[in-house]
Amino acid sequence: MRNLRESENVFLKGNWYPVDESSSENLEVIGEIPQELNGLFLRNGPNPKEPIDHKNYHPFFGDGMIHGLKIENGKALWYKNRYVESSFGFGPNTHVMKHADKIYALVEGGSSPVILDSNLNFTDEIPFSKNKEKRFTAHPKFDATKNELHAISYDFSEYLSEVNQVHYRVVDDKGEISTDTPIELNSKPMIHDCAITENYVLIFDLPVTFNTGRRTDNKDGSDYPVIWDDTYQSKLGLLNKHSSEIKWIEVPKCFLFHVVNSYENKSGKIILDFCRYEKLFDFDNPLPFGNKPFLTRWEIDIAKGSCTEKILDDRPMEFARIHPELDGKEHRFSYILNDGSLNNLFKYDFLKDNNEVHNLGENRKGAEPVFIPKTNSSAEDDGYVVGFVYDQDTDRSEFIIIDAENFSKNPLARVILPSRVPFGFHGSWINLVE
């Protein structure tokens, strides 16, 4: 293990510092792992390889590493972490998910997804084999009714060539691209996430736009080629899935990395819940400083082309997840990490407009909470909330399993990992017994 954990760069300090690859078996468990949980928890994140450019390193460009934990019959069988190996260039570092019997490591900006197996072996298999174009996104939305992924993707190399274009792409139930619609824009926005409803795909054209060389007095950790444009008019594109026509409406000036979800309500309006930044990537405040994200709801009147906004909570929150089959459908609950001290998880009830808190304890830092529905679940929140927790006192990480219906109670189980899992991005639970 590396011991050198000091850096001028905030993204290389403490638990941001990379770890070496490792594997271990038969892990210690405190509590009881539910017998019905048989599968794999995977999480992707940046883990820069040496030599690291400490001055200019930014985690969005850090080499991807997958951390995996296999659980079977109440036991934690193994933990492994492996660098994402890509035959197609950059190793995707942002998300990992399963679709159409394939597990994909994902990133935005034009790099091809990479396919891995359930033992964390990376393959040379070509994703979307019938389609020449490999660009994708870290955050496709899963339409559980049609077993399809919907994505808005862009390509940094096209942006560099002055091509102001993004693509709407659909991956069908066989893992092939079934729709690929180019969309011309007036600028080059960074688009990290999208949203779907029954009839629409939401395109976020917001004031963080592609810009190289804008920071000649580059600050540590600020070298990422986008910048806040205060003169930019935020726009939301409502792409009709059936006609491919897009209606653009003006929306409040802000930025988002992540949506919670969106859907069409009984009045035909689009409800969008997301984590809203007042401003981000401005010159003086490179990520993660500056404004914090707040849970926000937009109500969009499609006919009038109007948007009303409500901030739902005054505590900063990020990395929201919902039931995995509810993208584009009405949701009641979301599970979210507090932004800042990272020591609380929230279960937000949008119906009652209140929430429960799961406190992880002092000096313990959480990560994105992932919801796993029970096999024969009887309610939207009938399942488990899981994720990694970093303990600063022991300098090790755990994997915790919380009963989602008793969210504030102690975890049902804590799997003690042999080392720490650096702070990272997104992950998924993959059932290995259907």
Ligand SMILES: [Fe+2]
């Ligand atoms: Fe993300």
